[in-house]
Amino acid sequence: xxxxxxxxxxxxxxxxxxxxxxxxxxxxxxxxxxxxxxxxxxxxxxxxxxxxxxxxxxxxxxxxxxxxxxxxxxxxxxxxxxxxxxxxxxxxx
Numbered sequence: 001x002x003x004x005x006x007x008x009x010x011x012x013x014x015x016x017x018x019x020x021x022x023x024x025x026x027x028x029x030x031x032x033x034x035x036x037x038x039x040x041x042x043x044x045x046x047x048x049x050x051x052x053x054x055x056x057x058x059x060x061x062x063x064x065x066x067x068x069x070x071x072x073x074x075x076x077x078x079x080x081x082x083x084x085x086x087x088x089x090x091x092x093x
Contacts, residue, residue: 001036003092004054004062010082015048018082025078028071029054034061052087059091 036055
């Protein structure tokens with residue numbers, strides 16, 4: 001199992017809109033082959049900051065399967081405009 005970790009810095013004041021968009025986007029990611037589970041957690045110390053944890057069966061399920069899919073384009077449209085700076089994504093075993 002691979003754990004994807006992303007720190008998400010949402011543009012100031014857009015947390016409510018981000019959470020609404022993420023509620024829709026999580027339907028996309030959870031439908032992908034190789035997806036196991038995910039958690040989105042809001043930071044207590046910093047407003048508009050989140051951590052996204054996604055468990056995948058393999059690294060390729062995320063990097064090739066999800067990111068190479070048509071569904072990923074929908075994910076990007078829903079979420080990527082909220083981030084500043086754009087998040088670094090890391091993978092852990």
